[in-house]
Amino acid sequence: MPETGQERVVIVGGGFAGLELARQLVKGPYQVVLLDKNNYHQFQPLLYQVATAGLEPSSIAFPLRKLFQNRPNFYFRMTEVLAVHPDEKYLETPRGIVWFDYLVLAIGARTNFFGNEHFACHAIPMKSISEALYLRNAILDDLEAALTTPEYDRRQGFVDIVIVGGGPTGVELAGALAEMRHWILPKDYPELDASEMDIYLVQSGKRLLPGMSEEAAAKSLEFLQSLGVHVVLGDRVVDYDGEWVTLKSGRKIYSKKVIWAAGITGNRVKGLDSSVLTRGNRLQVDALHRVKGYDHIFAIGDIALMEGDPDWPEGHPQVAQAAIQQGHNLGRNFLRKAKGKDLKPFRYKDKGALATIGRNKAVADLPFWKTQGWIAWALWLFVHLFALVGSKNKVFVFLNWVWNYITYDQSLRLIIRPWLRKRKEERDLTC
Ligand SMILES: Cc1cc2nc3c(=O)[nH]c(=O)nc-3n(C[C@H](O)[C@H](O)[C@H](O)COP(=O)(O)OP(=O)(O)OC[C@H]3O[C@@H](n4cnc5c(N)ncnc54)[C@H](O)[C@@H]3O)c2cc1C
Structure with missing residues (x-):
């Protein structure tokens, strides 16, 4: 990294924050x-559309280097940060060390399997594009397998899907899979009986969408049930061995696909004092985004938990808006500092929450208005299109959605395996 005489701010994480x-x-x-x-x-809110073959991965991803072309004071390095050395002011990465004057951790969160090794081994998470692609392959692969499985019970394992977690990700995924079953299965797999495919959504709480209003929860339940999703409320998945899902009530469901959307925990980087870690593995920060006890290390986005905001005593929600607003405020504060101006403490502006269940079916909780159905759905489309990074992505996603809406079809049902796995399968390699 060249020394340019400027103060160096190192940001770890090119997510929203x-x-x-x-x-x-x-x-x-x-x-x-x-x-x-x-x-x-990567634009995580649309991962579920990649997983259900509605969008190509490249439509919801954008190269970080391209975003900052022609910015001479910007440098990107693709590497994983392993540890922070706060006193010496450097980071450890597999590609060497990186010195910093200021460090900002924007490393987000990962899937929380609550320490259960069975879940971690067998359930499919959906927190990245590669996981969404893995899920897409698994769904399509299993449909192919179901075609050549004459025994009803065994076939059920291939076609049935269990989703764990009734937050926005679980609800959106369940709706998208139900629509896929309704519109796509009969056309692509006419030999399969689409009604044999059961989609379960298991939520430990008594209602769906815990972060949204009662009206949104009730309507999303109604929408999902109208699409034929089996919504199981007030029960918890306690084990999964890769074939059988066991619920706390003792109920068992046979399925080769369990999708884990039941929670997140902060990503870890070694080296900070353990006292800064708080609920959900988040880093405690003050209103100026400084990690507790460090004046040159900051944290923003999902990884940060800000103390002292009276409206959000439990910390801000782990959503894109909070991450963007925190990134914006910290960036403006750095600019203010350079001009010798006072720094502004962060205040979160809640712009509301949206979740879509399917065609014309969505729920919206806006600060002064709650709505469900077609208007919420149109709003959801607009907000997500607007938030996507890159004009080409916006155009491609828009065209895809229009095409899907008119034709009731998504045209991307390709099973593309990573090359190495394919090579190993073909040549029987054990390396
Ligand atoms: C499936 C899904 C659906 C969602 N839907 C919505 C929605 O509809 N609306 C909404 O508001 N929010 C939604 N969210 C939440 C939203 O995506 C997050 O709140 C947001 O991404 C947080 O931004 P961030 O910048 O803190 O972290 P992220 O966007 O997760 O970015 C973290 C970045 O850090 C990088 N990173 C992590 N560790 C390291 C390391 N050690 N070294 C180098 N790089 C590292 C990662 O590669 C990543 O690029 C959804 C999340 C998921 C998973």
């Missing part, structure tokens, strides 16, 4: 270094 921060910082007198283990930004 890190990206917005970098966008602000490049306008200032800083050397901005962005590190991410991927060379692209």
